[in-house]
Structures are given as C-alpha cells and as structure tokens.
Amino acid sequence: MEDVDYLVRKxxxxxxxxxxxxxxxxxxxxxxxxxxVNDVLDKPHIFRIELINTLNCNAKCAHCSxxxxxxxxxxxxxxxxxxxxxxxxxHQTPSINFLGGxxxxxxxxxxxxxxxxxxxxxxxxxxxxxxxxxxxxxxxxEMGVSGVGTTIYDVIPENHDRILRxxxxxxxxxxxxxxxxxxxLPFNIQTxxxxxxxxxxxxxxxxxxxxxxxxxxxxxxxMPVGGSANEKIMLSADELDEFKKMVMSDSCLSTHCIFNxxxxxxxxxxxxxxxxxxxxxxxxxxxxxxxxxxxxxxFDEYLxxxxxxxxxxxxxxxxxxxxxxxxxxxxxxxxDPLYSGDYKLPIDLxxxxxxxxxxxxxxxxxxx
Numbered sequence: 512m513e514d515v516d517y518l519v520r521k522x523x524x525x526x527x528x529x530x531x532x533x534x535x536x537x538x539x540x541x542x543x544x545x546x547x548v549n550d551v552l553d554k555p556h557i558f559r560i561e562l563i564n565t566l567n568c569n570a571k572c573a574h575c576s577x578x579x580x581x582x583x584x585x586x587x588x589x590x591x592x593x594x595x596x597x598x599x600x601x602h603q604t605p606s607i608n609f610l611g612g613x614x615x616x617x618x619x620x621x622x623x624x625x626x627x628x629x630x631x632x633x634x635x636x637x638x639x640x641x642x643x644x645x646x647x648x649x650x651x652x653e654m655g656v657s658g659v660g661t662t663i664y665d666v667i668p669e670n671h672d673r674i675l676r677x678x679x680x681x682x683x684x685x686x687x688x689x690x691x692x693x694x695x696l697p698f699n700i701q702t703x704x705x706x707x708x709x710x711x712x713x714x715x716x717x718x719x720x721x722x723x724x725x726x727x728x729x730x731x732x733x734m735p736v737g738g739s740a741n742e743k744i745m746l747s748a749d750e751l752d753e754f755k756k757m758v759m760s761d762s763c764l765s766t767h768c769i770f771n772x773x774x775x776x777x778x779x780x781x782x783x784x785x786x787x788x789x790x791x792x793x794x795x796x797x798x799x800x801x802x803x804x805x806x807x808x809x810f811d812e813y814l815x816x817x818x819x820x821x822x823x824x825x826x827x828x829x830x831x832x833x834x835x836x837x838x839x840x841x842x843x844x845x846x847d848p849l850y851s852g853d854y855k856l857p858i859d860l861x862x863x864x865x866x867x868x869x870x871x872x873x874x875x876x877x878x879x
Contacts, residue, residue, distance in 0.1 A: 774831030
C-alpha cells in the first residue's frame with residue numbers, strides 16, 4: 512500500500528506543476544499516462560526530455576558539467592528541434608526542459624519554446640538568471656511556460672557570484688523570484704551538495720532561504736564529471752548517508768532519485784533522455800555517452816538500446832542511488848578514462864566497442 516499511496520502523491524504533485532500552462536489538463540493526462548506506463552506497467556517511457564539548445568554560456572563556472580561537451584556543435588538548429596518535437600508527439604512525452612550552457616542566449620529560444628507549448632507539451636526553462644528581467648519573465652508566463660528554474664550556490668551574494676564569475680547574478684535571482692511571485696510563474700531552485708558547500712554553511716543557508724520563501728529545494732550531489740572530474744570531490748559513505756537522511760526527513764527537499772520522502776530508481780535511460788545541440792541522445796548528462804541521434808533514432812529505439820545495459824534497468828540499481836555521484840568504482844572504471852583520455856565527448860557507444868562492453872559489463876560491488 513505504501514507504493515500505491517506514494518504513486519498517488521506523485522501524480523498529484525506532477526499535476527500541480529503544469530496548472531499554469533495553457534494546456535494544463537492535456538499535459539496532465541500525458542503525465543498520468545507516462546507515470547502509469549513506467550510505474551504500473553513497468554515499461555520504460557520518456558517522461559522528460561532535456562534539451563541543451565546551446566552550449567554557449569555567459570557564466571564561467573569552473574565545475575561546469577558540460578566541460579568537453581563544449582567542443583562539439585554549440586547551438587541547435589530548427590531542424591533538430593522540429594525532429595525532437597515530432598518524436599515527442601509520437602511518443603506522447605509530457606514534458607521538456609530547455610537548458611544550456613545558457614538557454615536564453617539562443618536567439619531562437621522563444622520560437623522553440625512556443626513550438627512545444629503549442630503541441631501541448633509541458634515546457635520549463637533552466638537558466639543562470641543573468642538575462643532574466645521583468646519583460647522576459649512576463650513573456651514566458653504569457654507564452655505558457657510552466658516554470659523557470661535556477662541553481663543557487665549560496666545566499667551570500669558575493670559567494671554565489673564568485674562561482675559564476677559574474678557580479679550581480681544573485682541579485683538577479685532575488686529580483687526574478689519577486690517578479691515570479693507577482694505574476695504567478697513558478698520559480699524553482701536547486702543547488703549542488705558538496706563537501707565544501709556543507710562545511711562553508713552554504714547548504715544550511717540555502718535551505719533556510721527556501722523555507723523562508725516557501726519553496727522546495729532540489730539538491731544535486733556534486734558529480735565527478737566535466738570541470739569536477741576528480742574522485743577527491745566525491746562524498747564518502749558517511750557523508751552520503753548524512754545527505755540522504757537529511758533529504759528523506761524533509762518533504763521540501765528532493766533529488767532526482769528522492770522525492771516526497773520516497774526513494775526512486777534513477778530515471779537515466781528509462782524515463783529520461785538528454786539531447787545535445789546536434790541531436791545526440793544521452794541517457795544522462797553526467798554520462799558522456801551517445802545512445803542515438805534524434806535524426807535517425809526514435810525514442811523507442813533509444814530506450815531499447817539503453818535497456819541492453821543492465822545499469823539502466825529498473826531492478827538493478829538501488830532506489831535513491833545515483834551511480835555517477837556515489838560509485839567510485841564507476842568513476843575509476845568508466846568516467847575517469849573518458850575525461851583523462853584523448854576522447855571527443857560525448858562518445859557514441861554504438862561505434863566504440865571498448866566502452867560499450869565496459870558499460871554493459873559494469874557491476875556494482877556493495878553499492879560502491
């Protein structure tokens with residue numbers, strides 16, 4: 512009964528995300544269908560697309576997870592966006608999130624958002640807030656965008672701005688939060704949970720800030736990828752245990768694997784697809800692997816290939832577990848050779864037998 516009750520709560524929460532959308536009821540039906548296919552019929556189905564419409568960025572975060580991906584095509588094309596839209600409609604995918612780089616740098620971003628909104632697909636936008644102002648936020652609201660999100664690294668302005676290396680960014684976020692409250696546009700906050708952020712007090716300050724603002728907070732454990740591809744930054748077993756106890760004890764806190772005091776299986780390669788500007792399809796943005804390209808691969812074909820790797824199957828990884836953030840074995844055997852080697856990332860596993868076999872044969876040992 513616990514799982515049934517949780518599914519009901521999950522459906523209600525997902526429904527609430529798109530009430531501001533012009534096609535809220537249609538999107539909610541699609542979301543319900545996708546949740547039932549995944550959670551009741553136990554069949555992989557793309558619930559969420561995340562599109563990097565541009566790798567260009569107006570911030571300079573040293574830890575950026577897109578490091579090395581930026582060597583590839585930097586800006587998507589209308590042809591690629593239309594192909595994603597075509598496949599999303601065919602697959603009945605309920606939601607898409609645009610991100611970067613910095614999504615708002617793309618001169619075509621508003622056209623792309625409109626294409627999905629008009630197709631009754633829930634649209635959200637992730638931004639560093641540097642370009643956000645009243646006019647843009649009102650335009651996003653009037654278009655039918657379902658929500659805007661950003662990452663806060665500290666509520667001490669100079670600390671947050673130092674990470675982005677752009678002065679005045681935190682002030683932009685505060686301004687955006689106030690405007691969104693006024694116009695009724697959901698504004699979502701996330702942060703990176705790292706040893707440094709805990710020891711500096713930033714995590715506590717951000718949690719307190721979100722509670723004062725009446726907002727939930729998504730915490731992403733720091734990933735040893737991109738500019739942070741180093742095993743030393745990974746949390747210890749004790750630190751991970753402390754993190755999960757904190758998230759599980761507070762329904763206002765979540766991760767991509769823990770929601771509403773309930774642990775879920777990671778969505779990578781099962782309910783999620785990440786798409787690069789050139790249309791390459793990735794099971795997770797923190798795994799620099801290509802599982803197909805939207806110009807030649809359907810969502811069903813992408814899922815079929817993903818499910819040929821045991822770690823992407825629902826029953827293999829423990830619930831609430833992020834293999835990239837938590838498994839040092841995975842870093843040593845899979846990620847470190849990629850980031851320290853002479854590879855152009857992401858690599859196409861269908862054309863790289865060495866890493867395809869490595870990933871297919873990878874096994875956790877005591878969840879580490």
